[in-house]
Amino acid sequence: MTPRIALDAMSGDQGPEVVVPAALQILSERDDLHLIIVGDEATLKQQVGRQSVSIEQRISIRHAGQRVEMDELASHALRYKKDSSMRIAINLVKEGVADACVSAGNTGALMATARYVLKTLPGIDRPAIITALPNMEGTCTHVLDLGANIDVSAEQLFQFAVMGSVLTQAVDNLPNPRIGLLNIGQEEIKGNERVKEAAKLLAASGSINYVGFVEGDDIFKGTVDVVVCDGFVGNVSLKTTEGVAKMISHYVKQSFNQNLWTRFAALISLPIIKNLRKKIDPRRYNGASLVGLRGIVIKSHGSADVLSFTYAIKEALVEVQKNVPSQISHILATLLSERRRVE
């Protein structure tokens, strides 16, 4: 069966102006995909325009009368936006009409709605947000949680590790992903109690390739495949990453734009800078997964452009093909029964 992915077209900073071109782009690249674009029907029809038969057969429009604002409270969206593009896209996953959905809407509302509509997998207390970041080895490191859970227990950190391991295994085709627990380096006060307790749970589990504590810089070294932390720490680390990258890029531009000579040097260096940009272009890493749900929900960056949004759709497609939620559920069940046997 051709995978069917629902796209929340009204969310994000630019809404359909980004989502529709991204949809058309990816449909022209891949023929094993059907997209359901959810939003204001008139707007979407106009945006889609006339397409080739091959594409028109694999695109459908589903009307939604509301949209969730980027700064809307999750509780408000949940209660009053039952006809929003976000809610309907998630409903389509629940009803089995779509195999996954992608939204660039606000994270709080998306997480709350997805959790309410889809529910968590058995054995998972709360879903988490996971994304991939580039590393020095040229591969990528998955980090979770990125902000869905602030106060977490050791058991939840353990669940994050399981979810991260399964997702990375599926998405990156890695047989046995190395899992690191984010901590700080001072031996005497090494981590708080929850982190220490989670380390024990992970070390005791035979099926998780737990390699020990890692620090913030290890995310970019490529020495582990998954970094596990609570949502507060993960969110700060992710935003710090964005901030440093933007600052460096700002200074690079400034330095190459000072005078005629530096602009000449920039011209000479252009292919190199382009190549470099390609390696660590944040757009290629767009598409965070809301893991731990009975369904696949991908969160695109709110300010995503067309290229970025296609990466979020690709992430959804891979997770559909690998059936990530059922894999998480399966492995978690094995681990939990393993632990019960030990106890």
Add this chain to the structure above:
Amino acid sequence: MTPRIALDAMSGDQGPEVVVPAALQILSERDDLHLIIVGDEATLKQQVGRQSVSIEQRISIRHAGQRVEMDELASHALRYKKDSSMRIAINLVKEGVADACVSAGNTGALMATARYVLKTLPGIDRPAIITALPNMEGTCTHVLDLGANIDVSAEQLFQFAVMGSVLTQAVDNLPNPRIGLLNIGQEEIKGNERVKEAAKLLAASGSINYVGFVEGDDIFKGTVDVVVCDGFVGNVSLKTTEGVAKMISHYVKQSFNQNLWTRFAALISLPIIKNLRKKIDPRRYNGASLVGLRGIVIKSHGSADVLSFTYAIKEALVEVQKNVPSQISHILATLLSERRRVE
């Protein structure tokens, strides 16, 4: 009186081989400074060698029979390394022989020893670690705590804000530093209870220029002068910063080193890259302060080179000239009495 600064010469990855040349370098640049180099006398005498009278008059050697290892437990160092270069350098501050000390030794041992020997200022529960990071405005942003305190109360976050404000005011000559409280951006679950409570304390204080919550990327935007957080989050953020910067630098080198053409482009771009490096060179930001103590203690990066270590000494010198500890103490007393009046 000429400021006197004690240098722990045996700590850090390279010990006296970095500390002594850095000391000689800075003494040749500035004549308003006396340095006391603490460590193995024979080694230090040999390293110092023969110097001009002007320098020899402003350098003294203080023998220490032990050294604290880089991976030594703080409790072990505290109990068994009473004759270490680290301990003696701190003792010199306690005794008033030195106005400050600088060490590249392990942070845990340095913090524990400094706290034990010097004690905290009145009104300060626990000292914190603060450093400056570059931002897009071309100024710098101070961040604390960077790892001394994992589980902190709202009251402690408030104290960190006061210490950060005073130190930034003194070191950067900023009359009214803008203080931000590090948080994550999702409105519904905005921060944990401690952060929210600390925000209330800060907003209620007339003497602190509190501007509100900030996120990880704000550190590098230059929209605030001080970012306050607990030591776990701060340490992860700092290490993340180092990791991202190293990864980008790795890819830049790789890209410019691919073939003849890219190496030619690198040659053309060399002055630009140098200029860029100067702006965000981490060595220029070496020298974290242990604030909240009855004395000035500066922590240099363990892997600091000579240039880096001179920056740590300069940081100590500025704090001596501005008398940071007594300023913190003074302002904190005012704030606390202000709060008592309100209550």
